[in-house]
Amino acid sequence: MAEIKTAIGLMSGTSMDGIDVALVRTDGRDLVERGAALEISYDAKFRDCLKQALEDAKSVRQRDERPGRLAEVERELTLRHAEAVRSFLNKNKLQPADIDVIGFHGQTVLHRPDEALTVQLGDGALLARETGIAVVHDMRASDMVHGGQGAPLIPVYHAALAAGLPAELRSGRPVVFVNIGGISNMTFVGTDGQIVAYDSGPGNTLIDQWVEAHAGIPYDQGGMIASEGRVIADLAERYLANPFFSGAKRRSLDRNDFSPPSGAEAGLEDGARTLAYVTAAAILKSANHLPQRPGTYIICGGGRLNRIIMRDLADMATAGQASVVSAEAAGLDGDAMEAEAWGYLAVRSLEGLPLTFPGTTGVAEPVTGGVFNAATVPSQSPSD
Structure with missing residues (x-):
């Protein structure tokens, strides 16, 4: 033992x-x-x-x-x-x-x-x-x-947590953990224990950079600024048309891979609202590369506190007959999960066990x- x-x-x-x-x-x-x-x-x-x-x-x-x-x-x-x-x-x-x-x-x-x-x-x-x-x-x-890509590393911890989830969240379908930090990433845990993980797109980084540049604050607390704006469709589509989302190979992202819009492209509220939409849409668009449709998305990281992102995610997931819940609703701690991992x-x-796998970082074989x-x-x- x-x-x-x-x-x-x-x-x-x-x-x-x-x-x-x-x-x-x-x-x-x-x-x-x-x-x-x-x-x-x-x-x-x-x-x-x-x-x-x-x-x-x-x-x-x-x-x-x-x-x-x-x-x-x-x-x-x-x-x-x-x-x-x-x-x-x-x-x-x-x-x-x-x-x-x-x-x-x-x-x-x-x-x-x-x-x-x-x-x-x-x-x-x-x-x-x-x-x-x-x-x-x-x-x-x-x-x-x-x-390997060097990221994400947390999927093996997500798999360990998935084993202890309430039965109603598993419901015989795969579970996806989504961490919305600066960059968003997702971990698919299949009903057979299969792990597939990759970065899914910009998370909070674009929103944070936007509101800091145009409102002098570090982030949009709770999505308050975004709640006053509207989605600028052309701007959102420009982000979602990035080859990252359609490429055959999943790759990890640097925070500089996506840049915030210029001040001429949107006002403060509309920019924040559009970028919140992009954050949510990027997750669902990247989910198209998963081996199966998940039944539940468990949302971790700071982005779960932005109610606009969470509302958009829930609306989009419904089309795939999936539910969206916060880490806390699943009995977990969405703030501490990465540190726990x-x-x-x-x-x-210390045990010489693998940290990464072919299905997580693209490494040829499991590697410690x-x-x-x-x-x-x-x-x-x-x-x-």
Whole structure:
């Protein structure tokens, strides 16, 4: 029988809004016990640093290159993650010795799957020193070395969760988990356990960029701005006509693969409404590449809180006789799921189990991954 380990997962997504921390107890296989979770927001100044890091990363040609301020930002990012772990442990009355491993995603600043190049800022060794807990990081690179897209990595966790879903959500039909983060991705879990996953299109990124540029706010909370607008059909169709949706091969996306419209193409509300529609329509259009029609879409990530996206999704899914539910309606935590997954993946990495599969990233055969950093005595201060 596989040993059950306690893991902390850390996720800083493409929306760059903060750090998600979550606890899981798992054998890295079918057993998953979800624990506490914590969200820590980035301040505006650090978000600006991350935006600059995206620009600095455009010149990267090798994964270990850190031009511009990337090295400085990587250290700061890692120290913030260490502080997030300490806050989480204190809040939940835990000690470092209670945790077997941390799964550390880091911050993706460049993802070019066609060039087998992906860069996640995050110093695993420094995090292990700061926390006194073993760390597994850099979990995408091995997949790319073996010919995969390097994303998505979470599907194997979705499959583990699917096994525990209420019977009424399975209803003898496949389930699809949809994560609407900066980029949206989906995981198909068949009734026979088959896993197929891929990025499905722009998620919150376009909406966030749009409202920040035209309203000076980081995101459209609850879809309030979009609710005042109308869909500009020609603009929406331009996005949905992108070859990404019709290509025979599914590929992973970088946040720069789609750009927001120009200010001349829409007003604030109409732009937000159109991009919300595009987010939903992109998911259903990408679902055409699934092996079977799903019975249920379970929506995770920040996009599930945008009621306009959720309404559009529900309306479109009805045509395929499918239902749309939030992660919470399925008994899950839509905010913590990605962080939970990173803890789960860290345990799989320790066990030498596959993280990615031919049906998820296009890798030729199942591949494990991750870089292990042993626990060391925590430093006395971040400056040590």
